[in-house]
Structure formats: structure tokens, C-alpha cells
Amino acid sequence: MWRRLTSKPVRLAFAAMSLLVIWHTLAMAIASAPESMITTSARLLYHPYLTLFRLDNNWGFFAPTVELGGQFRYIVEDAAGQRHTFVPAEKLSRFLPTSIWFKDRYKDILEAIETHGQAAAAAFCLEHAALHPVAITFVELEQKDFSPADRLSGKHPLDPEFVDERTLEAIRCPAQ
Amino acid sequence: MPGPVTLAPVQATSAPARRATLAPLRQAWSRFWFQDWSRLWFQDKSTSPLEIARIGIGAALLLHYGLASPYLFTLWGDDGWMPRALLADDISDPWKQSVFFYFTAPWQWAAFHAFFLFCCAALMLGWRTSWVKWGVLVGNISYDYRNPSIAYGVHAILACLLLILCFAPIGRAMSLDRVREVWSAKRKNLEADPPAFSSPWAFACTRLMQIQMAVLFFFSATDKLRGDDWWSGDAIWKVFVSDDYYNGFLLDLLASQYWLVNVATYGTILIEIAYPFLIWQRRSRPYLLVAAIFLHLQFALLMNLYFFSFVMIMGHMSFVRREWLSALGAWWKRKIGDMEMIYDGTCGFCKRSMAWFLAFDGLRQIRIRDFRTNPSPVVSDEKMLKALYLVLPDGRALPGFEAYRYVVLRVPGLWWQVPFFYVPVFSRLFGHPIYNWIAANRSRL
Numbered sequence: 001m002w003r004r005l006t007s008k009p010v011r012l013a014f015a016a017m018s019l020l021v022i023w024h025t026l027a028m029a030i031a032s033a034p035e036s037m038i039t040t041s042a043r044l045l046y047h048p049y050l051t052l053f054r055l056d057n058n059w060g061f062f063a064p065t066v067e068l069g070g071q072f073r074y075i076v077e078d079a080a081g082q083r084h085t086f087v088p089a090e091k092l093s094r095f096l097p098t099s100i101w102f103k104d105r106y107k108d109i110l111e112a113i114e115t116h117g118q119a120a121a122a123a124f125c126l127e128h129a130a131l132h133p134v135a136i137t138f139v140e141l142e143q144k145d146f147s148p149a150d151r152l153s154g155k156h157p158l159d160p161e162f163v164d165e166r167t168l169e170a171i172r173c174p175a176q
Numbered sequence: 177m178p179g180p181v182t183l184a185p186v187q188a189t190s191a192p193a194r195r196a197t198l199a200p201l202r203q204a205w206s207r208f209w210f211q212d213w214s215r216l217w218f219q220d221k222s223t224s225p226l227e228i229a230r231i232g233i234g235a236a237l238l239l240h241y242g243l244a245s246p247y248l249f250t251l252w253g254d255d256g257w258m259p260r261a262l263l264a265d266d267i268s269d270p271w272k273q274s275v276f277f278y279f280t281a282p283w284q285w286a287a288f289h290a291f292f293l294f295c296c297a298a299l300m301l302g303w304r305t306s307w308v309k310w311g312v313l314v315g316n317i318s319y320d321y322r323n324p325s326i327a328y329g330v331h332a333i334l335a336c337l338l339l340i341l342c343f344a345p346i347g348r349a350m351s352l353d354r355v356r357e358v359w360s361a362k363r364k365n366l367e368a369d370p371p372a373f374s375s376p377w378a379f380a381c382t383r384l385m386q387i388q389m390a391v392l393f394f395f396s397a398t399d400k401l402r403g404d405d406w407w408s409g410d411a412i413w414k415v416f417v418s419d420d421y422y423n424g425f426l427l428d429l430l431a432s433q434y435w436l437v438n439v440a441t442y443g444t445i446l447i448e449i450a451y452p453f454l455i456w457q458r459r460s461r462p463y464l465l466v467a468a469i470f471l472h473l474q475f476a477l478l479m480n481l482y483f484f485s486f487v488m489i490m491g492h493m494s495f496v497r498r499e500w501l502s503a504l505g506a507w508w509k510r511k512i513g514d515m516e517m518i519y520d521g522t523c524g525f526c527k528r529s530m531a532w533f534l535a536f537d538g539l540r541q542i543r544i545r546d547f548r549t550n551p552s553p554v555v556s557d558e559k560m561l562k563a564l565y566l567v568l569p570d571g572r573a574l575p576g577f578e579a580y581r582y583v584v585l586r587v588p589g590l591w592w593q594v595p596f597f598y599v600p601v602f603s604r605l606f607g608h609p610i611y612n613w614i615a616a617n618r619s620r621l
Contacts (some may be wrong), residue, residue: 017377032392063399
């Protein structure tokens with residue numbers, strides 16, 4: 001096709017296309033590359049492009065280490081002082097994207113209880129209004145190592161011996 | 177002993193001599209620029225691989241964000257999980273932009289969400305593609321930056337692929353835009369056959385998407401190689417032990433056959449590290465492509481990462497060779513056989529509806545014959561006055577509704593009509609009288 005590349009406008013278009021593919025290819029590499037003197041300098045130039053188009057991603061899926069999981073629970077304390085434990089993830093369908101969004105939400109609550117706790121507690125109080133809740137307590141089960149031998153002896157990764165339970169402070173329900 | 181080297185003054189070199197000296201350099205440069213560089217980036221090719229990615233990504237986004245509709249204000253609203261105040265740090269970067277940052281009333285969220293879903297549907301169908309693709313890109317980035325806490329791997333790869341699709345001249349094949357183009361030409365002349373679109377820029381954008389996938393796999397593999405879980409071959413066990421991906425049956429199987437964990441762990445790394453290097457070669461590409469798609473099907477089925485896996489597979493489609501698609505199309509045409517539609521060339525309505533019908537026949541499976549100028553040896557003119565006919569390779573001739581019914585199942589571009597023509601009992605019950613009425617009144621339509 002380049003036999004047709006005789007006119008100046010076509011040559012200019014060819015040069016512009018070449019510059020764009022070089023620019024974008026470098027952007028893809030710089031966005032994912034580990035930090036070094038070269039990439040740090042290049043990032044100064046590429047930052048607007050990478051950020052505006054949301055290209056600034058690294059691709060370390062489940063890497064370098066696979067995080068041990070956990071489970072989010074909450075306890076509803078009712079007016080009579082009784083405590084009801086709920087595991088909200090059990091209600092989620094793994095076939096729907098809501099499952100991932102809600103699990104991310106639960107992680108956010110546990111990681112930043114001071115930021116998200118109040119709003120989350122208010123939502124759970126509303127959801128369980130029939131129990132006449134007075135407070136919500138968030139609980140995190142942090143998973144520990146679980147070996148194939150444990151499984152072969154009939155254990156479950158969330159059995160008490162394989163988790164650390166972390167109870168966060170209770171948050172009072174807002175006045176109805 | 178050699179004497180001192182004397183350099184001839186530059187100004188003393190004559191112009192023809194200089195030209196002669198530089199000629200090989202100039203030749204090498206032009207060979208690189210016009211042959212090697214253009215072979216690498218700018219071959220005159222169709223957009224087919226990108227169109228497959230467009231259709232898949234459009235459908236995936238439509239489903240994903242369509243399912244999010246009931247949670248619009250919870251996920252992205254100011255009174256939801258991520259109040260705007262919590263984003264203060266993110267918003268301080270002027271390059272992180274989201275249309276949601278500028279909304280003040282709930283109807284604006286709802287209107288934009290509806291607009292975005294419309295753009296996703298239009299992208300999937302290829303309707304006004306050159307415009308709607310930008311709406312999808314802006315929407316996708318806006319959702320991600322408005323609530324970064326729910327964005328994960330799939331959103332990252334979507335942003336990268338969508339930008340490349342925006343650069344690319346998509347919507348030129350397998351799209352309603354192409355149907356409109358062909359329809360417009362065939363309305364003037366039913367025999368018209370607008371050439372399929374191809375351009376060097378389409379190839380360059382396909383190449384960019386290929387590089388994106390290779391870069392992704394390369395860094396995904398190298399990150400894994402830094403981790404002890406992956407080196408020791410235990411990573412897959414830890415994934416399935418995690419409550420997020422727990423699967424009792426699978427865990428029992430892996431515990432009793434632990435070698436499967438090692439094979440899966442090392443197999444994942446092997447595919448990811450081999451992909452960026454071996455996917456480029458003609459011979460190894462099919463194997464790497466199958467391996468990568470197999471890997472993502474495992475993620476979908478065993479880890480329930482359907483959306484992520486599907487989008488990744490769409491990215492891999494950039495490596496599908498046009499020759500494979502052509503061979504697939506040729507195989508389908510051979511399997512279905514020749515089809516000839518005979519119509520009445522004096523009937524304006526018949527010609528308009530034929531033009532519309534043929535516009536969806538991207539594989540050019542249907543031949544046409546106007547019985548007024550070119551009578552059929554199979555169907556008599558008396559029969560032709562009553563209905564359109566379809567002649568099959570075995571000599572059978574199907575009239576009217578039955579002709580359309582036969583064709584819609586066999587022409588991929590018309591598959592969307594199958595539900596109308598194949599509803600048991602109802603399709604024939606209503607289809608025959610409707611067709612017969614139209615055929616009888618065609619001169620007045």
C-alpha cells in the first residue's frame with residue numbers, strides 16, 4: 001500500500017499514526033512497569049494521559065502473594081439485649097456482579113470502620129427494623145493457614161481453629 | 177608504518193558524491209519505514225477482530241451496568257457507599273474526572289445511567305458506532321472514578337480496551353452501520369455490493385489491542401513469579417481456601433489430589449509467561465489462544481469471575497486471524513448451500529424489502545433473480561405473481577413466509593429474527609396470513 005504514499009498529506013498522516021501507536025504502546029508499558037528511574041521520569045510525562053483515560057493499572061492478579069481470605073459478619077443487638085449474628089455474603093448470588101460489589105463494601109467497612117461504620121450500621125438497623133435493633137457490632141473472621149490434611153480430616157476453612165475473630169466496636173442505631 | 181590519516185574537508189565533497197555515499201542509508205531507511213514498519217503496524221486489513229471485541233464488550237457492559245441499575249444511588253450516589261467527601265484525595269488530582277462529580281440532582285444520575293446503557297446497547301449493535309463508543313468510554317471511566325472501591329481487574333482492562341476501540345474505525349462490519357450502508361446502496365441497485373471496509377489504521381488498532389493483552393499477561397506472570405505461593409506451587413490451593421472463592425467439592429478434590437494444585441499453579445504461570453512471546457508466531461498462536469481462553473473459562477466456572485473472564489476473552493479476540501474468520505464464513509456457506517431468492521422486479525415494495533433483507537446477509541449467501549427480466553427455470557411466472565420464492569440447492573422451492581423462515585435460520589445476520597419466525601404454532605399461524613396479505617397488496621404498499 002505504501003506505493004500509494006507519495007503525496008505529502010498521506011505521508012503526514014502516516015507519521016501521525018506512527019507517533020500515536022508509539023506513544024500508546026509506551027503508555028501501556030509504563031503504566032504496568034515496576035518503579036525505576038526511567039519509569040518515574042516517564043510517568044511525569046505520561047501522568048495526565050494515563051490518569052485521564054484510567055490506564056494506570058498494574059496487572060498483578062492474585063500476585064505476588066495470594067491473600068488469605070476472611071468473612072464479614074455483623075451482630076444485631078435488640079432492645080431485649082439478645083444478639084443475632086448475620087453473615088451477609090451467604091445471601092449473595094455468585095452469578096451476579098452484586099456479589100463482588102457487596103463483598104468489596106464489607107471489606108471497606110472493616111478496613112475503615114471510622115469512615116464507613118456509621119452509614120453501614122444505619123443501613124443494617126433499617127434492614128432489621130423488625131428486631132428493634134439498638135446497636136450493630138461488626139466482626140471480621142481472618143482466615144489462617146488451612147492445609148490439605150485439614151480438609152481431608154473433614155475441617156472447613158472457617159472452623160474456629162482456622163480463623164482469628166476480630167470484633168470491632170458496637171455502633172448504636174440512629175434514633176428512629 | 178602507516179602515515180597520518182588525512183580527512184578530506186567536508187565542503188570539498190561534491191553533491192553527487194554525497195548522494196552516492198548516503199544512498200545505501202537512504203535505501204535502508206525507506207525500506208524500514210515503508211516495508212518493515214508498515215508491515216508491523218499498517219497493513220490494509222478489515223476491522224473484524226475489533227468488531228468481535230466491540231460486540232462482546234458492549235454486551236458485557238450492558239449486562240453488568242444494567243444489573244447495577246437498582247443500586248445506582250447506593251454505588252455511585254452522594255448518599256450511598258461512597259459520599260463525595262470521602263473522595264477528596266482522589267478528586268484533588270485534576271486528571272481524575274467523572275461526570276458524577278458535577279451532578280447535583282438525582283434525575284441527573286438516572287438520566288446519565290440511561291444514556292450510558294443506551295450507548296452500550298448501541299455499541300454492541302454497531303449503531304452510530306463512531307459516536308456512541310465515546311459515550312461508553314466516558315461512562316466507564318466516570319463510574320470507576322466515582323466509586324473506586326468497587327472497581328477491580330475487569331474495570332482496569334475494560335478502560336484499556338475501550339480506549340483502543342475509540343481510536344479504531346469500528347462499526348464498519350458486523351454492525352447496523354454496515355447494514356445501513358449496504359441497504360442504502362441496494363435501494364438504488366439490488367445487485368450493488370459495497371466493498372468490505374479495510375484500512376491500515378484498523379490493523380494498527382488491532383495491533384495495539386494485541387500488545388495490551390501481551391503486556392497484561394507479561395506483568396501478570398512476572399508479578400506471580402515474585403511470590404512464594406506461586407513458586408511453591410500452592411497458590412491455587414490458597415485461592416480456593418479463601419471464603420470468596422470457596423468451593424467444597426473442588427477443595428475436596430484438590431486436597432485428595434494435591435498434584436492438581438501444582439499443575440494448575442504452574443500451568444497458570446506457564447501460559448501467562450508464554451503468551452506474550454509465542455502468541456505472535458503463526459504456528460504457535462492457535463495453541464496460545466486456546467490456552468488463554470481455557471484459562472479464563474476456568475476463572476469463570478471455578479471462581480465465578482464471569483464478567484472478568486468474558487472481557488478478557490474479548491481482548492484475546494484481537495489475535496483471531498482474518499483468514500480464520502474467512503474460512504469459517506466459507507465453511508458455513510458451503511454447509512448451508514446456495515440459496516436463490518426470486519422476486520418481482522416491478523414491485524417497489526418487494527425491492528425495498530429485498531434491499532433491507534439482503535443488507536443483513538454479510539456472507540453474501542443469497543443470490544437474487546428478478547423473474548420479470550430473468551425467468552426462473554424452477555418456478556413458473558404464475559406462481560411468482562403470488563409470492564416470493566426461495567430455490568434451494570436440492571431444487572426445492574419455498575414460497576413466501578416459508579422462504580423467509582428458512583433463510584433467517586441460515587443467514588447469521590438474520591438470526592435476531594429467529595424468535596419471530598420460530599415460535600411454535602404462533603409464527604406460522606400469524607406469519608402465513610400476514611405474508612399473504614402483504615403479497616396480495618404489494619402494489620399498493
